[in-house]
Amino acid sequence: MDRDTKGLFAPLDINGRIVKNRLAVAPMTRITATADGRATETMTRYYERFARGGFGTVITEGIYTDQAFAQGYIHQPGMTDEAQAKAWRPVVNGIKAHGAVAIAQMMHAGAISQGNRFRDSTVGPSAIQPKGNQMTFYHGKDRYAVPAAITEEQIADAIAGFAGSAVRAIHLAGFDGIEIHGANGYLLDQFLTDYANDRTDRWGGTTENRVRLIVEAFKAVRAKVGNAVPVGVRISQGKVNDYHHKWAGAERDAEIIFGSLGDAGADFIHVTEFEAWKPAFAEHGPSLMRLAKRYAPKAAIFANGSLHNIEQAVAALGDGADVVTIGRGALANPDLPKRLLDRHALDEFDPAILGPIADIKDTELTM
Numbered sequence: 001m002d003r004d005t006k007g008l009f010a011p012l013d014i015n016g017r018i019v020k021n022r023l024a025v026a027p028m029t030r031i032t033a034t035a036d037g038r039a040t041e042t043m044t045r046y047y048e049r050f051a052r053g054g055f056g057t058v059i060t061e062g063i064y065t066d067q068a069f070a071q072g073y074i075h076q077p078g079m080t081d082e083a084q085a086k087a088w089r090p091v092v093n094g095i096k097a098h099g100a101v102a103i104a105q106m107m108h109a110g111a112i113s114q115g116n117r118f119r120d121s122t123v124g125p126s127a128i129q130p131k132g133n134q135m136t137f138y139h140g141k142d143r144y145a146v147p148a149a150i151t152e153e154q155i156a157d158a159i160a161g162f163a164g165s166a167v168r169a170i171h172l173a174g175f176d177g178i179e180i181h182g183a184n185g186y187l188l189d190q191f192l193t194d195y196a197n198d199r200t201d202r203w204g205g206t207t208e209n210r211v212r213l214i215v216e217a218f219k220a221v222r223a224k225v226g227n228a229v230p231v232g233v234r235i236s237q238g239k240v241n242d243y244h245h246k247w248a249g250a251e252r253d254a255e256i257i258f259g260s261l262g263d264a265g266a267d268f269i270h271v272t273e274f275e276a277w278k279p280a281f282a283e284h285g286p287s288l289m290r291l292a293k294r295y296a297p298k299a300a301i302f303a304n305g306s307l308h309n310i311e312q313a314v315a316a317l318g319d320g321a322d323v324v325t326i327g328r329g330a331l332a333n334p335d336l337p338k339r340l341l342d343r344h345a346l347d348e349f350d351p352a353i354l355g356p357i358a359d360i361k362d363t364e365l366t367m
């Protein structure tokens with residue numbers, strides 16, 4: 001493997017946390033928690049091997065944030081009480097033991113929840129049936145339910161859920177930082193998405209209004225965890241139930257979305273596209289990571305999307321990204337950073353790794 005990967009191994013300071021390299025594990029739901037949302041020994045071993053394999057940062061799967069409407073999947077882990085938070089401790093210790101930074105992803109599923117042990121019904125910005133079908137992969141079937149339009153009081157509860165869970169993640173579980181899941185079609189992204197949100201109040205209409213809930217969730221988390229903790233937000237155009245969605249306002253939307261997160265003080269913004277290097281809108285225009293850097297210049301930009309293509313990962317560092325996050329490539333190569341350093345070839349992603357999801361093979365665990 002003859003490529004110059006030096007740039008991927010430069011350290012970076014993210015609000016006082018030094019990440020030892022630019023390679024991070026992307027958040028990946030694995031539905032391997034107990035039925036009541038506690039992290040398991042299998043998860044400890046699953047996460048630890050990425051840190052042992054040299055990743056500088058490990059971002060967890062989406063963790064649900066309240067005991068009302070946040071849970072998306074059966075066997076998804078939560079951070080909603082002390083027992084759930086403390087169950088993460090061995091996971092976090094395992095990540096940190098190898099010098100990696102541990103970031104907890106906070107997620108509210110909203111209208112695309114397909115498994116919630118606290119509720120049979122869902123909420124979204126508006127009573128609009130989500131596009132697409134539930135993921136069979138995560139034990140779903142058929143269409144998503146039509147959500148109830150979330151009330152002001154429930155919005156306040158959802159925001160408080162993000163903030164309370166973030167505090168538990170930092171103080172009880174020991175995480176280094178927080179990522180708010182504002183992407184991929186979950187509640188915060190539903191508010192941002194024009195066709196999912198027809199509210200006429202301050203949470204709907206203009207892009208400034210539709211991004212407000214993401215910003216408010218960020219501010220509430222920041223207020224609770226303080227300025228010294230790295231807090232970031234994940235943003236996407238595409239969704240698990242609508243891969244090809246594009247922001248109607250194109251670069252002007254990017255300016256509003258990334259600009260408001262930058263102004264609010266996001267330490268990092270994590271953008272995800274199918275192929276991170278592709279133009280975000282027009283055929284020859286800038287990538288989403290470039291736009292994030294342009295409009296939030298003080299935030300570290302985490303870029304995601306097929307960056308197991310290492311030439312593209314290296315190139316991303318010159319196109320606005322500060323850190324590259326790797327999903328499928330990390331499942332196939334939990335020791336991807338070590339392989340790069342040792343100039344060993346990478347394994348191709350085999351979708352069989354994902355099924356059955358809760359069964360991580362011992363051979364994978366010993367890598």
Ligand SMILES: Cc1cc2nc3c(=O)[nH]c(=O)nc-3n(C[C@H](O)[C@H](O)[C@H](O)COP(=O)(O)O)c2cc1C
Pocket residue numbers: 026027028029030060061062105181183184234272274304305306307308325326327328329354
């Ligand atoms: C099994 C699996 C589970 C995922 N779960 C999450 C998740 O919980 N939160 C999230 O933000 N993205 C999730 N993603 C998306 C990944 O973070 C990433 O965006 C996607 O895999 C594309 O990156 P890649 O090309 O490096 O794989 C998941 C992806 C996979 C393959």
